[in-house]
Amino acid sequence: MESRPDFSYVAKLMGDSSRAAMLEALLGLDGLPTNELARKANVSLQTASGHLAKLVEGNLIRVEKHGRHRYFRLASPDVAHAIETLTVIAPAPNIKSLKNFSRAEKVRIARTCYDHLAGKLGVSLTEAFIQKGYLAEGENDFLVTDKGEKFFSDFDINLDVLRNQRRYFARKCLDWSERRYHLAGALGNAVLLRLLDLHWIEKLPDRAVKVTRTGRVGLYESLGITDCKV
Amino acid sequence: MESRPDFSYVAKLMGDSSRAAMLEALLGLDGLPTNELARKANVSLQTASGHLAKLVEGNLIRVEKHGRHRYFRLASPDVAHAIETLTVIAPAPNIKSLKNFSRAEKVRIARTCYDHLAGKLGVSLTEAFIQKGYLAEGENDFLVTDKGEKFFSDFDINLDVLRNQRRYFARKCLDWSERRYHLAGALGNAVLLRLLDLHWIEKLPDRAVKVTRTGRVGLYESLGITDCKV
DNA sequence: TGGATAATTCGGTTATAATCGAAGTATGGA
DNA sequence: TCCATACTTCGATTATAACCGAATTATCCA
Known part of the structure; x- marks a missing residue:
C-alpha cells in the first residue's frame, strides 16, 4: 500500500477512552505517576500499566523513573497539538x-x-x-x-x-x-x-x-x- | 468526567485501518465513489459502506449523491490537517x-x-x-x-x-x-x-x-x- | 532484614466491532 | 417495464483487545 507513516496506529492508541483520559490528564500537568493516571482514567492499576506501556511504545508519552515512582509526561508539544487538532474536529459534548x-x-x-x-x-x-x-x-x-x-x-x-x-x-x-x-x-x-x-x-x-x-x-x-x- | 469534545471518538474512527485507507485516499482527490473507496481500502463494498456511514456520522467526510453514485470527500481542511498532524507523530514506515x-x-x-x-x-x-x-x-x-x-x-x-x-x-x-x-x-x-x-x-x-x-x-x-x- | 508501597506481568473472561454473504433498496437506461 | 448497476442493510462469524484478580518484581525505609 501507501508507504507513509501509519496515522491509524497513533489514532488507534488515542481512540481508547482510558488512554485518552490519561493523555488528557497529561495535557495540563507536567508529569503524573502511574497510580494517579489510573485514578484519572478510572481503571485499575494493572490496566493503566498496560495502557501506559502502549503509549510509551507508540512514542506518545515518555517515562522517567524516580525510585519506585514512574512519572509520565507527553512526549512532545506535537502530541499535544495532535490532541487539540482532534478536539477541534470532535463532536461537541452532550x-x-x-x-x-x-x-x-x-x-x-x-x-x-x-x-x-x-x-x-x-x-x-x-x-x-x-x-x-x-x-x-x-x-x-x-x-x-x-x-x-x-x-x-x-x-x-x-x-x-x-x-x-x-x-x-x-x-x-x-x-x-x-x-x-x-x-x-x-x-x-x-x-x-x-x-x-x-x-x-x-x-x-x-x-x-x-x-x-x-x-x-x-x-x-x-x-x-x-x-x-x- | 471532563466535559470537553471527546477526541477519542474521532481518533477511534481514524484508528481503523480500512477507514484510514479511505481517508487517505480522499486526501489527494476531490471526491471518490463508494466502490472506488472499497477498492482502495481492499474491503468488500458492504464493509466500505458501513465504514463510510460512520465517517459521515462523525463528520469526518461528506457525501454527495449523483443519481446512483455517491461521492465522498473530506468534510473540511481541518480533517486533513488532523490527519497530517497525526502523521507527523506516527512511527516511520518499515x-x-x-x-x-x-x-x-x-x-x-x-x-x-x-x-x-x-x-x-x-x-x-x-x-x-x-x-x-x-x-x-x-x-x-x-x-x-x-x-x-x-x-x-x-x-x-x-x-x-x-x-x-x-x-x-x-x-x-x-x-x-x-x-x-x-x-x-x-x-x-x-x-x-x-x-x-x-x-x-x-x-x-x-x-x-x-x-x-x-x-x-x-x-x-x-x-x-x-x-x-x- | 522484613514489611510497605509502587508497578509490572500473567492468564482467563468478556465486550466490541470488523467482516462478508445474502437480501433488499435506489437509480439509470434501453 | 425490465435489467443492470450502485449502494445499503441484516445477521452470523470471528478476531481483537480491554479488563481485573492474582502473582511477581522493584524500590524504599525503619
Missing part, C-alpha cells in the same frame, strides 16, 4: 447533568491547554493584548508589536529568552470552547507562569483555572479585562 | 520490499497533500520561493513579499482572490517525509493547479506526482530548481 454542566462551565471559562491559558480567559486575555496593541494578529501566529515589547518587558517576561527556545514563539491556538484563538507557544506559557507567580490565577483540579481577587483587580487595571467571573 | 521502496520513493519525492504539493518537490518549490524572495517565512505561515506579489501575478495566480477565500492563505505545512515545510493553504493549492495547468507536473496513481520534461525546464528557468528527478 451535557447530561447539572454537576457536569457546572464543571463544563468552569473548564470552558478558564483552563490550561498544554502549558498555556485557554478558555474564555485565555481568549479574553489574548484579545485584550491585541486591543491594547501589544500583539498583532498574523495568519497562524501572533506578532509582538513595539508597544508589546515594552509591555511584556515591564510584565517581567523576557521575550528574547522565549524567542531562543526551540518551540513556537507566539502561536495561535484555536480554542475549542470559544471557537476563537488564544495565545499559545513559549509566550503563552510565559504568560501563564507569570499570572500564577502573581497569584492572579490559581489552578483547580482537572486543568480548570480560577481568577483570584487580586487577579481580577490586576487584570482590570493592566488590561481592562472585566469579565472575570468564576 | 520498507519491506523493493516494490514498496520504489513506490515510497516516488511518493516521498512529490505528491499531493490534500490540495497542494508536498514531498521533496513541494519543499524545493517552497524553498525556492523563499530564496528568490517571493515568500518570507513567518512562524506558522508564509508572507508574500512585494516581489512575490509581482511574481505570482505574472504566474497567473491572483492573490487577492485567494486572500478572500475562507481558508488559510499561505500556510506552513510540516512535510512528514522531508521534515521541512511546504506551502499549503489557498496559495499552495493555486500553485498546484497552475503547475498542472502548465503541464509542468502530472498526477500519478495514489497521490504521487511526476514532473514532466516541460516542467523540468520551466522549474529551472523560473525558479532555478534543478533536482527534479522522477
Whole structure:
C-alpha cells in the first residue's frame, strides 16, 4: 500500500477512552505517576500499566523513573497539538447533568491547554493584548508589536529568552470552547507562569483555572479585562 | 468526567485501518465513489459502506449523491490537517520490499497533500520561493513579499482572490517525509493547479506526482530548481 | 532484614466491532 | 417495464483487545 507513516496506529492508541483520559490528564500537568493516571482514567492499576506501556511504545508519552515512582509526561508539544487538532474536529459534548454542566462551565471559562491559558480567559486575555496593541494578529501566529515589547518587558517576561527556545514563539491556538484563538507557544506559557507567580490565577483540579481577587483587580487595571467571573 | 469534545471518538474512527485507507485516499482527490473507496481500502463494498456511514456520522467526510453514485470527500481542511498532524507523530514506515521502496520513493519525492504539493518537490518549490524572495517565512505561515506579489501575478495566480477565500492563505505545512515545510493553504493549492495547468507536473496513481520534461525546464528557468528527478 | 508501597506481568473472561454473504433498496437506461 | 448497476442493510462469524484478580518484581525505609 501507501508507504507513509501509519496515522491509524497513533489514532488507534488515542481512540481508547482510558488512554485518552490519561493523555488528557497529561495535557495540563507536567508529569503524573502511574497510580494517579489510573485514578484519572478510572481503571485499575494493572490496566493503566498496560495502557501506559502502549503509549510509551507508540512514542506518545515518555517515562522517567524516580525510585519506585514512574512519572509520565507527553512526549512532545506535537502530541499535544495532535490532541487539540482532534478536539477541534470532535463532536461537541452532550451535557447530561447539572454537576457536569457546572464543571463544563468552569473548564470552558478558564483552563490550561498544554502549558498555556485557554478558555474564555485565555481568549479574553489574548484579545485584550491585541486591543491594547501589544500583539498583532498574523495568519497562524501572533506578532509582538513595539508597544508589546515594552509591555511584556515591564510584565517581567523576557521575550528574547522565549524567542531562543526551540518551540513556537507566539502561536495561535484555536480554542475549542470559544471557537476563537488564544495565545499559545513559549509566550503563552510565559504568560501563564507569570499570572500564577502573581497569584492572579490559581489552578483547580482537572486543568480548570480560577481568577483570584487580586487577579481580577490586576487584570482590570493592566488590561481592562472585566469579565472575570468564576 | 471532563466535559470537553471527546477526541477519542474521532481518533477511534481514524484508528481503523480500512477507514484510514479511505481517508487517505480522499486526501489527494476531490471526491471518490463508494466502490472506488472499497477498492482502495481492499474491503468488500458492504464493509466500505458501513465504514463510510460512520465517517459521515462523525463528520469526518461528506457525501454527495449523483443519481446512483455517491461521492465522498473530506468534510473540511481541518480533517486533513488532523490527519497530517497525526502523521507527523506516527512511527516511520518499515520498507519491506523493493516494490514498496520504489513506490515510497516516488511518493516521498512529490505528491499531493490534500490540495497542494508536498514531498521533496513541494519543499524545493517552497524553498525556492523563499530564496528568490517571493515568500518570507513567518512562524506558522508564509508572507508574500512585494516581489512575490509581482511574481505570482505574472504566474497567473491572483492573490487577492485567494486572500478572500475562507481558508488559510499561505500556510506552513510540516512535510512528514522531508521534515521541512511546504506551502499549503489557498496559495499552495493555486500553485498546484497552475503547475498542472502548465503541464509542468502530472498526477500519478495514489497521490504521487511526476514532473514532466516541460516542467523540468520551466522549474529551472523560473525558479532555478534543478533536482527534479522522477 | 522484613514489611510497605509502587508497578509490572500473567492468564482467563468478556465486550466490541470488523467482516462478508445474502437480501433488499435506489437509480439509470434501453 | 425490465435489467443492470450502485449502494445499503441484516445477521452470523470471528478476531481483537480491554479488563481485573492474582502473582511477581522493584524500590524504599525503619
